[in-house]
Amino acid sequence: MAMKLYSFWRSMATFRVRAALNLKSVVPDELVFVDLLKGQQREDAYREVNPQMMLPAMIDGDGPMMFQSMAIMEYLEETHPHPPLLPRDPKGRARVRGLCQIAVSDAHPMSVPRVRNYITNVLKLEQPTLLQWVRHWQTEALRAYETHLTNNTGSGRYCHGDQITLADICLAGQVVGSSFFELGTEGYPAVTRVFDACMQNEAFAKAHPLKQPGAPTSVSH
Numbered sequence: 001m002a003m004k005l006y007s008f009w010r011s012m013a014t015f016r017v018r019a020a021l022n023l024k025s026v027v028p029d030e031l032v033f034v035d036l037l038k039g040q041q042r043e044d045a046y047r048e049v050n051p052q053m054m055l056p057a058m059i060d061g062d063g064p065m066m067f068q069s070m071a072i073m074e075y076l077e078e079t080h081p082h083p084p085l086l087p088r089d090p091k092g093r094a095r096v097r098g099l100c101q102i103a104v105s106d107a108h109p110m111s112v113p114r115v116r117n118y119i120t121n122v123l124k125l126e127q128p129t130l131l132q133w134v135r136h137w138q139t140e141a142l143r144a145y146e147t148h149l150t151n152n153t154g155s156g157r158y159c160h161g162d163q164i165t166l167a168d169i170c171l172a173g174q175v176v177g178s179s180f181f182e183l184g185t186e187g188y189p190a191v192t193r194v195f196d197a198c199m200q201n202e203a204f205a206k207a208h209p210l211k212q213p214g215a216p217t218s219v220s221h
């Protein structure tokens with residue numbers, strides 16, 4: 001039963017799914033690239049796959065199409081339980097899922113193409129104001145991660161204890177995404193430590209946007 005992943009190098013939501021796939025040693029049979037910078041997500045061919053016109057989408061076997069990176073990662077967790085990316089205890093799972101949502105629900109949506117396009121094309125805000133907007137929400141996320149990692153005894157080498165969880169995938173995606181807007185992790189020592197630990201792992205390193213086919217050597221905005 002073939003697995004097909006719709007992807008693009010720059011998509012941070014797809015980074016999350018790529019990292020989860022790599023950690024679980026699952027290799028999609030087919031990668032379909034949808035160029036977000038050319039607006040291919042809005043063309044009929046992809047709209048028929050995912051009417052919400054966003055990446056990632058994944059089809060496992062005879063379908064149906066799966067959408068939303070968290071839902072896809074949880075599907076992978078359920079279908080490929082080893083290594084586990086959620087702790088066993090309900091409170092630990094709640095903390096990990098909460099940490100995920102800081103990036104997935106709160107910060108990342110503020111910087112996706114459709115939002116940036118609306119700010120520029122409809123609200124007619126200039127590029128410096130747009131960048132101020134994006135950086136504001138990304139800074140909020142980095143601050144939130146730093147506070148959670150520092151104030152909770154559940155933190156360890158990784159976000160939650162010493163095993164990689166979905167929270168680390170989301171934190172790493174947030175840090176990489178912020179770097180595309182020239183925001184570093186200076187001033188966030190716990191975030192820096194966890195991010196560095198993640199990126200030493202081949203599964204994360206291989207998922208990095210700049211390691212994907214079609215990626216440039218560096219990005220600004």
Ligand SMILES: N[C@@H](CCC(=O)N[C@@H](CS)C(=O)NCC(=O)O)C(=O)O
Pocket residue numbers: 010011012013014036041053054055056067068069070104109112113114115
């Ligand atoms: N909450 C969604 C976000 C999906 C999303 O916004 N993906 C971006 C790329 S990272 C996208 O395809 N954007 C298309 C657009 O904004 O036009 C998820 O986690 O999968």
